[in-house]
Amino acid sequence: MSDPGAVLADLRAESEELDALVAGLPAGRWAAPTPAAGWTVAHQIAHLAWTDRQALLSATDPEGFVRAAREALAAPLTFVDEAAEAGAQTPPAELLADWRAGREELLRALRERPAGEKLPWYGPPMSVASMATARLMETWAHGQDIADALGAVRPPTARLRHIARIGVRTRNFAYATHQLTPPEEEFRVELRAPDGTVWEYGPPEAAQRVTGTALEFCLLVTQRAHRADLPSVRAEGADAERWLEIAQAFAGPPGKGREPSGKAATS
8 A cells, every 4th residue: 555645745746846837827828728628727727626626525525525426427528627617717816726725625634534544536435545646646647738738848756656556557447448358467567767767567577568768658648648759668469559559547438648749758
């Protein structure tokens, strides 16, 4: 089990890095389009603020969350976009303040929960560490959308290890979302971390293998870049190759992903 304290510290750091990217933006720049169709910078922050509030509700009022989730899932293909659109109408200063307040409340609430407690969510219930890790992944991924919109380059950090781990652990989920049967055998995944070390997952003797930089693997599994733009990510074996075509670390139906840009990620 991951250490909730360590993950929560990294979640705070990831949020603060994104905060620094948007805090000084002129109001007009909040309307800049991001790679997510129809979503501006404001939509991205509104989505993070809304999802943090939902996670806070899960941690503080599980029954209330279950009721709210039941209502949201009545429109499974639209409720996320609708919440982002509503939040994006808020003046940028208010939206930023709401995101800041909500994420601080969430951090406090998660610290107070027993580490092994399961919190309800839109998919399977999650432990405190898993909830914090999911929030970190979303913050990083939507932060990448914002960075792309603003032409900013974010240096990769060791916090990517949380996202990489989710990417590996959701292999079978990715197959399931495409109505495919996952392979029975585990894959070996070896990723070069920002500090040059290697993060390893799966049995060393596995025939099916995936290698690459941690940054490019994380961009792939969060569908923030097309595989054609991620030259370091390579597969050995037909099943591993298929996985890289459908990899998805986030909940929900299969994502549309990104179109090839012709520009390799900076690793």
